[in-house]
Each structure stands twice: as C-alpha cells, then as structure tokens.
Amino acid sequence: MTIDPTVLDRFVAIVGERHALRDANEIEPYVMEPRGLYGGATKLVLRPGSVEEISRIMQLANETRTEIVPQGGNTGLVGGQMPDRGGNQIVLSLSRLNRIREIDVASNTATVEAGVVLQVLQEAVAGKDRLFPLSLGSQGSCQIGGNLSSNAGGVGALAYGTARDLCLGVEVVLPTGEVLDDLRKLKKDNTGYELKDLFVGGEGTLGIITAAVVKLFPMPKGRELAWAALPSPEDALRFFEMANEKAGSALTAFELIERTPLAFALKHIPGAVDPLSEEHPWYVMVEISSSRSDDDAKMLMEEILTVAFEEGLVTDAAIAQNEAQSATFRHLRESLSEAQRPEGGSIKHDISVPVARIPEFLELAGKAVQGVSPGARVACFGHMGDGNLHYNVSQPEGADKEEYLKLYRPMNEAVHAIVRELGGSFSAEHGIGTLKRDELLATQSGIATDLMRRIKKAFDPAGILNPGKVI
Incomplete structure (x- = not known):
C-alpha cells in the first residue's frame, strides 16, 4: 500500500521538519546495513526525541496501517533494522x-x-568505578536499544551473560502506542510473566524499547590479558576446562582464534602486530579479572599459563604488560571481522x-565447507567459553566474488546441518531478522512457530x- 503524502505530513508534524528526513542523500545511511546485503527504501526517516x-507515531501508524521499522545504531548483521525495498515503510x-x-x-x-x-x-559508569560488561566490536556506534532488541552477546558473555541477563527492566512503546513502564531495578520479582x-x-517486532534498567558491576581492581598459541581446538578445549576450574568467575573472556583471520588482520588492519614471534594454527x-588487586589477577594468570605449558596445551604466550x-x-x-572484507566474499x-x-x-x-566450495578459506573466531563461534568462510583466492556469494544458501545449509546435529543454534547472538527468518520457520517445531505467531498477533x-x- 502506497503511503498517502498527507499521511507522511502527519507523521512529520509529530517530530517537526527538523527531525524528519525526506531527502534521499540524508536517508541513505538508514537504508543500508553494514554488510550491504539488505538495502531497503523509505520515503521518510523519523527521529523522535521523546x-x-x-x-503518537505508533498511534498514527496503527490508525493508518503504516508499517514502522525501528532502528538504533544500524550495526545489525541480519537485516532486522532495514525497511523493505517497497519504499512504503x-x-x-x-x-x-x-x-x-x-x-x-x-x-x-x-x-x-x-x-x-x-x-x-x-565510559560514564567507569567514572563511577562501575563496569557495564557488554563488550562488542561495534560498541563505538551500536546503541543500547538495539543491543537489547537483538539480545547481543559479545566477549563478556562468558562471565556476565548476554544483554538479556544484564537487563532488569524496560520501557516500551507498543504497536498500539500504549506505553509499558517497567523500569524496575529489582533482582527478585516474581509478579507474573516476565x-x-x-x-x-x-528485534523490534513486539514493541519499541525506549529505555532500560541495566545491571552494573564493581570495576575489577585487577585485569590481566594474555594471548596464547595452541596446536589444536582440542588443546583449546582442555585449556578452557582447566582455566575455568582454576579461575571460576574470574575468567571473564576466553576467545578462540584461528590463524587465517589473524593473518587477514595483520595484512589489512593498519598498525596490527602479531602478539607472538612465530605463526601458530590456533x-x-x-582475560582474568580480580575484585581484589592487579597482583591477584597476575598471579592467577601466571598459574594458569604455567599449568597449560606443563601439560603441553599451550606452546607460546604473551601477557599484556600494560593497559596499552x-x-x-x-x-x-x-x-577480525573487518579484516575479512578486503579478502573478497565472505559467507x-x-x-x-x-x-x-x-x-x-x-x-x-571444515569438510562440509570444502564440499561446497573447494579452496574456500575458513576464518573462524569467537567466544569459545560460551560455545559461540563466528564461523566465516572467505572465498577461494582468485575467485569471483559474486559467483562465490551465490553459494551463501548451500554453504549455510551445510554448516547449519552440522550445528543442528550437535545440538546447537544457527543464531547465537546476531538475531534472526530477515537473513535467518525462513530457516527458523523451516527448522523449529510447529508449536514453537505457532506460539510465536500468537504472541506477535497479540502485541x-x-x-x-x-x-x-x-x-
């Protein structure tokens, strides 16, 4: 349905001309997502201030049956924040x-x-000697509403959980324009459904999060970060199990990185330097954090690495000597994600x-990838401590990018079939959006899909x- 220009004017009147974008050049940043996979179109971007x-926007949208697409920092990777190509959202x-x-x-x-x-x-809570532990590569531009709407994870999820775990209460504007004020600070509250x-x-399909109460933690008194080399993923698993046993909640990050994405970063990221003197496969x-002192964190890190060397799990390591x-x-x-772009197509x-x-x-x-695209280069890295990997596959050297990206669906199908076989999830922290919607509907149980549709209809x-x- 084409939006009547007079309806557009009514929307503009709510926020004022200054905060309504109609010019194509001003709109452009709002209709293309970071990977360039899901460009859309719109006649209007509204930037409300309250x-x-x-x-009022949602009341008018409900009255006129106008489709609204909420957007935060536009850093999402599954198209969830993009309007469609029709131009009427x-x-x-x-x-x-x-x-x-x-x-x-x-x-x-x-x-x-x-x-x-x-x-x-x-940075604001650090000034109060507090830590908000959600940590993402896009943290300089992503916004809290989007983090919550996508249930973002990141490096700190091992110790502190995902965005959902860090949220105590929300303020939400519903599709009808009603406002749910649930900005409670309570850690214990069993009054009805959560x-x-x-x-x-x-992902902004049931309501628009406008504010939230999030958990903070005392700023650690000591932090130690180390970069260690290992022969294999099996050694990494054994190293994690040992480190987790010795450090417990003080183990605040455990990131697995294959050599290929590191090599891409050393090649393409200005100023990047290999932390170790020789190349290693993994x-x-x-990261170890201590609530007591720098010395406490340092001693625990040294103990963990010493045991790892003695057991042959780690072949080389470097402990960061200062904050820089x-x-x-x-x-x-x-x-690591950014460094893959110059290498061509990445699935x-x-x-x-x-x-x-x-x-x-x-x-x-690894075997499945080669079956789909012989010579493709796996660039795997991610949050091993919570089982979440970014298993990215760059095109074979010298391949045509467009031809390679035509393999997106068969590559996803091959990798995700293994994920399901192992009892995993094909969407760990980036959400469903448009990219994974059809696969979700095709692979989850019928009753789960039905319940989700009932919830959507109710809200x-x-x-x-x-x-x-x-x-």
Missing part, C-alpha cells in the same frame, strides 16, 4: 533518545535511553554448540511493527 512522540530512528537518566551506584544499575551508544555508557524478556531479543585470548598492550590485543580481536555463520563439541564441529564443518494485531522480521 517517548511521547514515539507513542517508515524508519523510526531512536538515536535522539540518548540520555543516561540515572547511574545508581548503591543498586548497581543504570537507567538509560535506547539511543545511548554502548561505549558512552561504558514481559521484558519478550521485548529483549524481540590462539586464545584469555591490553588495548592492542583487544583491538586485534575486534578487528557468515553465527553459531553456537555445546562447548565440549566445538572441536567436533570444527572438524565436520501487534495490525502487523505494522517491523513486519517480515523473525516471524
């Missing part, structure tokens, strides 16, 4: 809702609006399997909020 304005940007309403040190919470950039929140968990991870980046070197290690890890998989089955997955998936009877995503 919950009240968003409520309106993009609603949350970026102007960017206030940190409160940092409550006593309760270890922060109340933040959806448009607050993740790194801004991290409604917030429908919106966290709901690496892990390990720690930042260098982290930046190298966070650059992505955001999977999770039980931690104990990671070596088995890697062996089986959004007109079907106007982020249609075509997830379900």
Whole structure:
C-alpha cells in the first residue's frame, strides 16, 4: 500500500521538519546495513526525541496501517533494522533518545535511553568505578536499544551473560502506542510473566524499547590479558576446562582464534602486530579479572599459563604488560571481522554448540565447507567459553566474488546441518531478522512457530511493527 503524502505530513508534524528526513542523500545511511546485503527504501526517516512522540507515531501508524521499522545504531548483521525495498515503510530512528537518566551506584544499575551508544555508557559508569560488561566490536556506534532488541552477546558473555541477563527492566512503546513502564531495578520479582524478556531479543517486532534498567558491576581492581598459541581446538578445549576450574568467575573472556583471520588482520588492519614471534594454527585470548588487586589477577594468570605449558596445551604466550598492550590485543580481536572484507566474499555463520563439541564441529564443518566450495578459506573466531563461534568462510583466492556469494544458501545449509546435529543454534547472538527468518520457520517445531505467531498477533494485531522480521 502506497503511503498517502498527507499521511507522511502527519507523521512529520509529530517530530517537526527538523527531525524528519525526506531527502534521499540524508536517508541513505538508514537504508543500508553494514554488510550491504539488505538495502531497503523509505520515503521518510523519523527521529523522535521523546517517548511521547514515539507513542503518537505508533498511534498514527496503527490508525493508518503504516508499517514502522525501528532502528538504533544500524550495526545489525541480519537485516532486522532495514525497511523493505517497497519504499512504503517508515524508519523510526531512536538515536535522539540518548540520555543516561540515572547511574545508581548503591543498586548497581543504570537507567538509560535506547539511543545511548554502548561505549558512552561504558565510559560514564567507569567514572563511577562501575563496569557495564557488554563488550562488542561495534560498541563505538551500536546503541543500547538495539543491543537489547537483538539480545547481543559479545566477549563478556562468558562471565556476565548476554544483554538479556544484564537487563532488569524496560520501557516500551507498543504497536498500539500504549506505553509499558517497567523500569524496575529489582533482582527478585516474581509478579507474573516476565514481559521484558519478550521485548529483549524481540528485534523490534513486539514493541519499541525506549529505555532500560541495566545491571552494573564493581570495576575489577585487577585485569590481566594474555594471548596464547595452541596446536589444536582440542588443546583449546582442555585449556578452557582447566582455566575455568582454576579461575571460576574470574575468567571473564576466553576467545578462540584461528590463524587465517589473524593473518587477514595483520595484512589489512593498519598498525596490527602479531602478539607472538612465530605463526601458530590456533590462539586464545584469555582475560582474568580480580575484585581484589592487579597482583591477584597476575598471579592467577601466571598459574594458569604455567599449568597449560606443563601439560603441553599451550606452546607460546604473551601477557599484556600494560593497559596499552591490553588495548592492542583487544583491538586485534575486534578487528577480525573487518579484516575479512578486503579478502573478497565472505559467507557468515553465527553459531553456537555445546562447548565440549566445538572441536567436533570444527572438524565436520571444515569438510562440509570444502564440499561446497573447494579452496574456500575458513576464518573462524569467537567466544569459545560460551560455545559461540563466528564461523566465516572467505572465498577461494582468485575467485569471483559474486559467483562465490551465490553459494551463501548451500554453504549455510551445510554448516547449519552440522550445528543442528550437535545440538546447537544457527543464531547465537546476531538475531534472526530477515537473513535467518525462513530457516527458523523451516527448522523449529510447529508449536514453537505457532506460539510465536500468537504472541506477535497479540502485541501487534495490525502487523505494522517491523513486519517480515523473525516471524
């Protein structure tokens, strides 16, 4: 259905001309996602500045049956924040809702609006000697509302959980324009269904998260970061089990990295330096955090690495000597996705399997990849401590990018079949969006799909909020 121009004018009147984008050049950043897979079209981008304005927008959308696509920092990788190509959906940007309403040190919470950039929140609470542990490569531009809507994971999920685990309460504008104010700070509350968990991870299909109460933690008194080399994934698994046993909750990151993505980063990321003097097939980046002191974290890291060397699990390692070197290690890890772009086409998989089955997955998936595209280069890295790997497959050297990307579906099917066989998930932390919607519907149980559709119908009877995503 084509939007009547007079209806567009009514939407513009809610936010004012200054905060409504109609010019194609101004709209362009809002209709293409980072990987360039899901470009869309729209006649209008609205940038409301308050919950009240968003409520009025949704009331009007409900009245006129106008489809609305919420968008945060536009860093999503599955097309969940993109309008379709028809041009008759309106993009609603949350970026102007960017206030940190409160940092409550006593309760270890922060109340933040959806448009607050993740790194801004991290730095604000650090000034209060607190930690918000959600850590993502896109943290300089992604926004809290999008983090919650996609249930983001990241490096810190091993110790602190995903975005859902870090959220205590939400404020949400429903598709009807009603506002749910559930900004509670309570860690214990058994009063009925946990409604917030429908919106966290709901990808903007059930309501628009406008603010949230998130958990904070005391800033660790000591942190140690190490980069270690290993012969195989089996050794990495044994190393993780040992480190987890010795460190417990002090083990705050355990990242598995194959040589190929590291080589890409050393080749394409300016200033990137190999942490170790020789090449190795596999690496892990390990972080130990202590609530007591730097010395405590250092002693525990040294103990863990000593045992790993003695047991033949680790063949080389470097402990960051200062914060600058720690930042260098982290930046190298966070650059692995970006470094794949100059290598041509890359077929992505955001999977999770039980931690104990990671070596088995890697062996089986490696064979499956070569069956689909002989010579393709696996660039695997990810959060081994919670079973989530970014199993990306770059095109064979010298291959045609467009021809290679035609293999996206058969490559996904081959890899995801192994994931299902091992009791895993084909969408660990990036969400479903448009990219994985059809596979979700094809592979989950009929009753699960039916329940999801019932929930969607109950919250959004007109079907106007982020249609075509997830379900």
